[in-house]
Amino acid sequence: MLDMKFIRENYELVKKAISNKNEKTDLKKILELDKRKRELQFKFDKMRAEQNNVSKQIPGLKKAKKDTTEIVAQMKVISNKIKNVLADLSNLNEELDTKLLGIPNIPYKDVPIGDESNNKFVREWGEKKQFNYNPAGHLDLIEKNKLLDIKRATKISGSGFVGYIGKGARLERALINFMLDFHIKKHAYEEVSLPILVNRQTMTGTGQLPKLEDDMYHVNEDDLFLVPTAEVSVTNFYAKEILPYEKLPQKFISYSPCFRREAGSYGKETKGLQRIHQFNKVEMVRFVKPEISYNILEEMVNDAEDILQALGLHYRVVTLATGDLSFASAKTYDIEVWAPGAEKYLEVSSISNFEDFQARRASIRFRNENGKVEFVHTLNGSGLATPRTFIALIETYQNENGSISIPKVLQPYLSNKKIL
């Protein structure tokens, strides 16, 4: 959420940012509502002040045995007027809040403007692995090595769901454990494991609601949502809190299943593991002081890259252009890993700085050195999502006979075997 005062004072900037993000909001209307709200608030405050003042005198008058019937009658009239103003005010507030929640975050100043095609290449690591035969795609490898049983998963849950079996299940779990251990030991993250069913307020705090309600799985009975990423539970874990200065920065790592309805995205890229309704992910989340958040963003990209380097997978890093940025993000890097069978780069990590956008919504603050209360900056990034990492891994480490070699760092998690 943006600060209303900021919008008031930076109208053009905000307007531009919204259009750069391909979002639509009636900013004029918001300004108008804000103005009316403040006028009404002022009126209300004055009336209430009078009421408070007179009410305070009544006990004294009574003690002095004076007749209060007239003054009480007068106050009754005022009281009714106040009730009406208050009703208008709270309607106005609600309308304004709803509108404010619909305004996206403002892209950071160095974010390229434009749609996806303006995403900016930052760097790459390693190179595309060369094969002296035609490398198989992950679907063939999965079938040959019996790593997943997608048909049966579809039977029990429907299309877009997959089931890891046997060696495939072990490999996926090895990936998760390796990534968690790696971040904990090498990057000093603290592990947390939180609920994956969360309430409406939590979903609103990180910006998934109200905009993306259709993309979420929802349990009607209890009005709970399945998280699309651990970011939601971990970030909101500190909602409505004021963190002491010494507590910052905070860095958390959390494994969780992620649920996305992916409504309307049938067709392309839906085969196999590329786009599924439920997948596993290891997520990094940070709460930091505002002045260092962009340094931390770079650090987190490196943290995610370290995983791919340890796995020996070629990748590239890109900066997302404004039109490709998510609703809540101010700046996002994507990491795309090379899948030699599919012959393309697959997005395995998205690392974003939300500045104080989420902190405002969820009210996550801290006390700075001077004791003043400020909003923290929140950041998060995948480190990493397993399905596409899995694809790149088996495609990169396949052998001509169809078997799959195990990268060194994963071997301890797979009985020290070298071949899966």
Next chain:
RNA sequence: GGAGAGGUGACCGAGUUGGUUGAAGGUGUGCGCCUGCUAAGCGUAUGUAGGAGAAAUCUUACCGAGGGUUCGAAUCCCUCCCUCUCCGCCA
């Protein structure tokens, strides 16, 4: 699921015959003083958010959340959430 108790400021804890209580007292913390010494004492300050104002300052809201009664509610009523204890249920 049933019965009971309860949710107050950084923390502990008063306040339920409704009325200068944003909230006693204590702890903690900041500042000052005093004290010749690891400590103690004294004084003083110490919530968050919004609005008006150039500023000083004034003002409003907030005692789990939301409604209601009332001239006036932390205090009364209703709904919901959460915590604790006992019973039941499931393992």
